[in-house]
Amino acid sequence: MNHVIAPPTTPSIAVHGKSERFPVRRIYCVGRNYAEHAIEMGGTGREAPFFFMKPADAVLPVEAGAIGAMPYPSLTKNLHHEVELVVAIGQGGRDIPAAEALRHVWGYAVGLDMTRRDLQNDMKKAGRPWDIGKGFEASAPIGPLTPAAQVPGIHRAPIVLDVNGTVRQVSHIDRMIWSVAEIIEHLSAAWTLAPGDLIYTGTPEGVAAVVAGDLLEARVEGLEPLRVRITD
Template sequence: MEHVIAPAPVPSVAVHGRSQRFPVRRIYCVGRNYAEHAVEMGFTGREAPFFFMKPADAVLSVEAGATGTMRYPSLTKNLHHEVELVVAIGKGGRDIAAARAPDHVWGYAVGLDMTRRDLQTEMKKAGRPWSIGKGFDASAPIGPITPASEVTDIYTATIDLQVNGVPRQASRIDRMIWSVAEIIEHLSSAWTLAPGDLVYTGTPEGVAAVVSGDVLEARIGGLQVLKLRIQA
């Protein structure tokens, strides 16, 4: 097939222990999936899961053992960190039952849903989409993906984030309101999932602002550490 312009490169993420990379098709994100984070955002209760998306090329892949660099984005004075478990989809499908969801998971990684909070807040007040607050360039940093076959006890793992060595966020994956299996069930009822999709599963409480020069270190038990420096 010929194109009138050269197709853009396919975004991809490093895979732990392999030279091959994981190609990214879509990035889905779950909103307010930890009760304590919902409270700090002004909400309570187990509401039905809701989703937003980031462009595939918003992914910022950081290699194992490296410290990635993210430029402080334009238009904001209130850039927030949100550490999350990322699920990499290896087998597509529609209307996937929760009981079958693990069969569709290729692997797991530590991710950051970086957020221009001031712009997101403005959009919320105006009843407008969040895209400018959530879907900007490099807004989805992610560490290497570990294949699911090499991960144990991921759903009881700890999740935490430090900024300049100071703890900011700390929780456990089993404190998610909606489990990974339930997320896949709900998500696949709205969209047909496909290999290459990434699902950011929500963040625990403790989200806060970062500034240029800050170094973020995000961890989930059993997965590769994600380190990121914010650059002016």
């Protein structure tokens, strides 16, 4: 097929122990999926799940052992970190029941949902979409994927974020309000999921600002860690 312009390159992320990469189709994100984070953001601690999206090319893939570079984004003076377990969909579907949902998971990674918090808050106050606060370039750093079969204990794993060697966020995956299976059930009722989709599953409490020069290290036990430096 001929195109009037060159088609864009498909974003992709590394896979632990493989030379092949995982192509990214869509990025779905779950809002307020840990009770303490929901409370710190002004919620009640338990709400029905809600979702927002980032463009696929917002992904910032970081290879195993490397330190990714994330430029401090424009228009903000309050860039926040949010460490998250990321789910990679390998088998698509619609109206997937929770009991069958994990069969659709290809693997897992640790990611960061970077947020221009001041812009997001402005949009909330005005009742407008969050895109400018959430969907900018390099706003979705992610480490290498690990196949699901290699991390059977992922749903109870600790999740931690350090900034410059100091712990900022710490929790466990089983403290999510909505489990991975339940998230997939809710998401697939609204969208048809497809291979290549990523789901950022929400962040625990402790979100805070970072500045140029800060080194972020995100970890979920059993997965490759993610290291990102904020640059000018």
